[in-house]
Amino acid sequence: MNNVEHSAKPYWNPYLSGFGLGLVLLASFVIMGRGLGASGAINAFVATAMHQLAPDHVEKSAYYAEYLGDGVHSPLKDWLVFEVLGVFVGGFLSGVLANRLKFRVEKGPRMTNPLRLLFAFIGGALMIIGARLALGCTSGQALTGGSLLNVGSWIFMMCVFGGAYAVAYFFRKQWI
Amino acid sequence: MNAPFYKFGLFGDEASLIIAFVIGIGFGFFLERAGFGSGRKLAAQFYFRDLSVLKVMFTAIITAMTGLYLLSRLGFVDLSLVYLVPTFVVPQIVGGLLLGIGFVIGGYCPGTSCVSSVTGSIDGMVYVAGMIVGLAGFAEVYPSMQSYVQMTPMGQITLARLFNLPYGLLVFAVVLMALAAFAAAEWAEKKVTGTSPDPKGSITGGPWRMTPVRILATGLAAAGFVALIAGDPYRGSHASIDTRDLAIRVGKGVDKVQAAQLADWIIQGRNDFKLVDLRSERDFDAYHIPTAQDLPLASLTPDFAAHNDRIILYSGDGTEAAQAWFLLEAQGFKNVYLLDGGLRAWQTIVLFPQKSAGTDPAVFEKQVEVAKYFGGAPREEGTSPAASVAVALPKLAAPAQPLIPAGNSSNTQPKKKKEGC
Numbered sequence: 032m033n034n035v036e037h038s039a040k041p042y043w044n045p046y047l048s049g050f051g052l053g054l055v056l057l058a059s060f061v062i063m064g065r066g067l068g069a070s071g072a073i074n075a076f077v078a079t080a081m082h083q084l085a086p087d088h089v090e091k092s093a094y095y096a097e098y099l100g101d102g103v104h105s106p107l108k109d110w111l112v113f114e115v116l117g118v119f120v121g122g123f124l125s126g127v128l129a130n131r132l133k134f135r136v137e138k139g140p141r142m143t144n145p146l147r148l149l150f151a152f153i154g155g156a157l158m159i160i161g162a163r164l165a166l167g168c169t170s171g172q173a174l175t176g177g178s179l180l181n182v183g184s185w186i187f188m189m190c191v192f193g194g195a196y197a198v199a200y201f202f203r204k205q206w207i
Numbered sequence: 208m209n210a211p212f213y214k215f216g217l218f219g220d221e222a223s224l225i226i227a228f229v230i231g232i233g234f235g236f237f238l239e240r241a242g243f244g245s246g247r248k249l250a251a252q253f254y255f256r257d258l259s260v261l262k263v264m265f266t267a268i269i270t271a272m273t274g275l276y277l278l279s280r281l282g283f284v285d286l287s288l289v290y291l292v293p294t295f296v297v298p299q300i301v302g303g304l305l306l307g308i309g310f311v312i313g314g315y316c317p318g319t320s321c322v323s324s325v326t327g328s329i330d331g332m333v334y335v336a337g338m339i340v341g342l343a344g345f346a347e348v349y350p351s352m353q354s355y356v357q358m359t360p361m362g363q364i365t366l367a368r369l370f371n372l373p374y375g376l377l378v379f380a381v382v383l384m385a386l387a388a389f390a391a392a393e394w395a396e397k398k399v400t401g402t403s404p405d406p407k408g409s410i411t412g413g414p415w416r417m418t419p420v421r422i423l424a425t426g427l428a429a430a431g432f433v434a435l436i437a438g439d440p441y442r443g444s445h446a447s448i449d450t451r452d453l454a455i456r457v458g459k460g461v462d463k464v465q466a467a468q469l470a471d472w473i474i475q476g477r478n479d480f481k482l483v484d485l486r487s488e489r490d491f492d493a494y495h496i497p498t499a500q501d502l503p504l505a506s507l508t509p510d511f512a513a514h515n516d517r518i519i520l521y522s523g524d525g526t527e528a529a530q531a532w533f534l535l536e537a538q539g540f541k542n543v544y545l546l547d548g549g550l551r552a553w554q555t556i557v558l559f560p561q562k563s564a565g566t567d568p569a570v571f572e573k574q575v576e577v578a579k580y581f582g583g584a585p586r587e588e589g590t591s592p593a594a595s596v597a598v599a600l601p602k603l604a605a606p607a608q609p610l611i612p613a614g615n616s617s618n619t620q621p622k623k624k625k626e627g628c
Contacts, residue, residue: 042242044408045262046389046420051240052263053270055233060275061283062226064211065290067234069318070338077342094349113224115321117231122322124232125239134327137246137314151246151330154313155320155337158306160345162317164356165302166292169316170234172299173264176292178272180366180377183294187303194307199253202311206250 040129056174063110066175070162072115074098075106139206150205210284216451235322244323246314246330253311255399258392265385266423273430276378279440286440287539296359313337363539374441375434382431386410386424453536462532463547464519466556470577473498480517485527486550496521496553497581504531517542525549558583 042048059066078098082089089095098106106112126132138147162168165187167176173191176184209215213223241263242248251257279286310316313334315323320338323331349356367374393404393411406413410424456462472480473496482499484491491501504527512518518540520528528545535543546553555561558581560574575585 042248042259043240044420045241045259046266046408046410046423048237048241049263049266050270050423052234052237053267053274055230055237056267056271057274057278058233059230060271060289061210061278062212062230063223064214064288066271067230067318069316069321073317073338073342077339077346080339081343081346092346092349093353094346108224110223110227113227114231114234117228117233118235118238118318118321119231119325120228121232121235121237122239122244123235123325125236126244126322126326129240131239131244132327134329136330137323137328138330139247147330148333150312151314151334152337152340154309154311154315155334156341156344157309158313158316159338159341161302161305161309163302163342163345164298165306166295166299168306168318169264170318172292172303174267174271177264177268178270178275179289179291180272180374180381181291181294182361182364182366182369183292183296183299185366186294186296187299187306190300190303191307191310194304195253195310196307198308199311203254205312206247206314207254207256 038130039133040131042129052174053178056178065110066171066179067114068111068167068171068175069115069118070159070168071111071171072109073159074163075109075112078106139204141207142205147205150202210278211288214285214288214451234318235325238319238322239326243319244326244328244331246323246328246334249316249319250311250314255395258396261392262389265388266427269382269385269427269431272378272381273427273434276375276434276440277430280434280437291363291365293363294361295357296361298356298358374439375437378434379431382427382434386428389424462544464544465547466552467574467577469496469519469546469553470557470581474577474580480519481512482519483521483531485520485522485531490523496550504534507531507534512540516540517544519544519546521546521549521553523550525551554583557581559586561586 043051056067075098078089078095081095082099089099123132136144136147138144158168162171165172166183167173167187169191172181172184173188175181177188212218213226218226238244241259243260243263248257249260252260275284275286275289278284306316313320315331315334317338320331320334324335361369365374366372367377370377390411393409397404397412404412406416407418408420410420469482473482482496483502484495484499485502485504485507486495487503488501491499495501499521518535520531520535520543522528522531525545525548528549532543532545548556558578560571560578560583562571562585571585578584
């Protein structure tokens, strides 16, 4: 255990990582004419999975209709889905190179594992709903729209930080 | 060279998926490098212990923003072709707050949870499961809130257009704001943790020497200053269109609405489209399709409808409608359709349908009913289409009769709508 901790390389400087991330985003603008995303891929995935599980229900649903499209092309054959697959691969690659692959639960010292996992689940559910309402998450709205001076993205970004700081105190035991 | 490459047709959809994958790898790589696979490090942002989230996010934003500005200003990129997510104020406020609260509870955002789970974080994996279940649940309540998710639409709009300020000035302001936030973040980290920032990795800490971080900050500040004085990044004042996309859609015929289809929509009382008559006021007063509004080609200004409204255009023979269709597409309207065949088709198909040999009697009966609804009548068998058009025209110009059902249709609208549901 200790050996693994020791050999894990330190994180990169935040400004330099941010610069790298910014260049990736810029490349996406120049090559594709669109920015990055993450939550959209989850939409396509859920629509496909639910279509397999409950085809009749999904075909009647107004919500899924826009993801299933014409029914000829799979919603998984989508730009964002492939981009997010790349995110998994890129994250894995960086983790391997820095010796950071390790089964773990991220939490502060005063938090129990089961409660942390429950919170992770609730947080994930809340955020994807928020992202669906806002038409994007920190990637599609904050990063992408932020650098395009998009009005909605800047409103969104302020609300993310505002909402987080407003409730941070109540969840401090989880993290510090 | 013309960029965005994809929008200028340098490669197709299949290739774009490979590019998506490669771009994703870069995205995931830098997220993990920054330490964003760790929920604890991410959440530390909200306790002022480690403000990496702010630093990474805003460095990325100002890098991409100034880079895109410069490339557009140099004429390499057509900025108007970069996709802008439309603004819906209330949903984006509510969504943003939910995301912020969820961030503190869950510890990740959707993108970072991918990086976290793939490097072995179990809470990251559970977070992903939470997203899937949460979204499936949301899909079930979605019908009841469908009208709220599109509240307060503002269309695709930048801060520059909203405040009516030069684009470059806002770029400069955002760069300055970000640099000030970095200095404040370093100060806050020092206050809360009690340790001095690492001189090599910070902008403000330690002796005043040029480090890679300071070179980067200076470079971004310089790029922001160039934006302030270099002028507008958009290409000229002419509107631009995605000709390839346009050609594909024309080829598929998805830009057209059939007369019979339109008649059904009007009878059903559907109000999710704007029907626009492009003929002169006099022609319009003589006869128009019920629910249409009169808008001659010359008075077609970009603000006559929201950019995402569904608009159906028609004119006498379709020429003016086709011209208007092109103009509106160029101005960025997303859902513009032509009434196939124009008012002529409306006359021959809807108002004065003709029974031909192969027509199913039941279908024809319905056609007759529709025709009567709009004040028309079935044509006699054997009349040649050309002759009947000539016959139909004066009939149309004479009475205001077809307008009466229009009033009826708006009266029956709510009832019909409920039936539809």
